[in-house]
Amino acid sequence: MSFRSLPLAAGLLVAGTGLATAQDASAYDCRGLATADELPVLEGQDGFFYRLNLNMRTYHPLSTAAAETVGTLSRVLAERGTQLIYVPVPTKSLAMPGKLPDAAANYGYDEDLAQTGYAAFLSELDAAGVAAIDTVAAMRALPEDRAPFIGLDFHWTPAGARAVAGAIADRIDETPALDDMPTTEIDMTSTGTKPMDSALRRHIQSFCRESLPLPRTERFETTEVGGDAGGGGIFAADSAGPPIALVGTSMSDEGTFNFEDSLSVETQAQVANYSITGGNQFGGITSFLLSGAFRETAPRVLVWENPIYNNLGGFGERPLRELIAAAGASCEPLETANPAPRVLTADLPAERFTPETYLGVDTGSANGRRAELSFTTEDGLTGDATIQRSERVGPTRWFYEYARPLWRDDYTQVRVELDQPAEDGATLSTCTVKGPQT
Structure with a gap:
């Protein structure tokens, strides 16, 4: 039986002395964190923590049927003049395997198998005609001092978000149909780092005797200098006809992670953000495609950000079918x-x-x-x-x-x-x- 078919509990049974070692080596004297009834977490190196139920997976479901249905959505959007770009945000373990503890293997995590599963995920989308971003490659290209994920949270850092935004900009540049997409000169400057609230940190702290540091993220200010297209400001979701519409989860919705602004800077284009925190895989895109804004002026590019563990087939075919109809029926x-x-x-x-x-x-x-x-x-x-x-x-x-x-x-x-x-x-x-x- 492969690890794919084993429930998490089966992985926990083989933890053995590896679990004790992970606890003994805790930098914050954390106890019982990996066996917590709700949200078990594994402590990695240098203050990086990994959610067991999500980060120890070596594959992520994407059936051929689901991929082909997304392909139909992409085709229908293209017929309306909108290029769909799918952004599967990777797990922290895929992006940062070097910070995993040795005990990760005791829970069934195998980096080679995880990479094979990720490549298969992208291959399914590519075969279905979906433009998908290799987010793992973009994040792993960052220098060591620019971590793509926050150590005590499950969200990406502004550096990780910007790396992915750069990969999206490259894909847009490689798409001939978007050669005439309106651009706007946009500058971004750092305003320093600030602490951020993290529910995951609070959860972890309840298992640790030593105080955990508050996560800090770099903050930015974005300025629109000028451009060759009309439309609303880059921060206005109700602006008329932005070249790029962004739909996704808290990764995109929350300004702390700076994805919207990074996307506008890397593409030098106005971005209207319709993402929804807590909306899961379909909240943001459903809200946008069923809105008057989309009906009145469809964007040239629709960037759909979705963490890879949010299964596109998890609610059956109805959500995707409704998106197809909304896009071009x-x-x-x-x-x-x-x-x-x-x-x-x-x-x-x-x-x-x-x-x-x-x-x-x-x-x-x-x-x-x-x-x-x-x-x-x-x-x-x-x-x-x-x-x-x-x-x-x-x-x-x-x-x-x-x-x-x-x-x-x-x-x-x-x-x-x-x-x-x-x-x-x-x-x-x-x-x-x-x-x-x-």
Whole structure:
């Protein structure tokens, strides 16, 4: 049996004397940290700590089907004039294996196997036509005194973020279709280092007798000097037509790590940031692609940052399918009734409802987080689906449901119940996306 198929608990059973050695060698007299019931952490060298449940993995799930669906999203965006660039933020162990303790091997971590798994991850995306950044190569190219990750936190440092931003800029430069992307002269200056709050540090401290240092990060100021394009400022997410839109997690959302500004400096282009802390893999991109900002003016480049351990197939295919529809579906309205404030109904013409159809819901206003869809046959058989927005994402105006998973050729009507009253102009539609849906 390979380590891939072993649960973490199995790895803990073989820790043996290695675990004791790791504890005895603790620089902060930490005890029981690696066997904590919640969030076990392994102490590495020089004050660097690694989360066991995430950093000791030697592979990260990405099925061929999920990669191909992201490839479809990339293609649909390209047809609209937007280049998708996927940024899989690596684990700390992939980026900084040299700071791992010897005890890492006792938990099943094998650097060569981890690198092989990472290469396979990038290969799947490349085969699907997705432009993905080799973030590990970018981070490992940093000098030794510029660590890519914060020792007592799981986020990247400004140096790590800038290294990745440079790799993104290189990819943009290598893309002929982006040769005419508007640029803006942007300068960035350091304002020194400041301490940062870290929930991970607080967790670790509860297992250590010696006081842990507060993590510090370098801070910067960014100034737009001038450029050749109009649009809003680089800090304004609601600016009209920024060349680059950034969607992602706290890695991108929180200014402490300086990724947004690094991206603007490295690309010399305006960046509008739609990332969401706590939004996981789909929060930021869902919020943006279902926004009026994207519909009105799509960016030339969409940078999608997502930690590699956030499985793109972890919620099934629905989130990616909805992104595909939001990115480029052509919709034809159905004759829609509004029999109750929160209910929309319509008949389904057989010739317009196929397995590759998306059922589009326009509520008339960006006020909804939930849409419950019921498809019904003349005999009363029903198929149901629910689309739920998280609190992090916030309300949206549009919802899309891919027909194939629940499709029948005898559905004749659809009923949609919303969590908020439909506004004027609320409409149900059948929507299609050009090309194969794999």
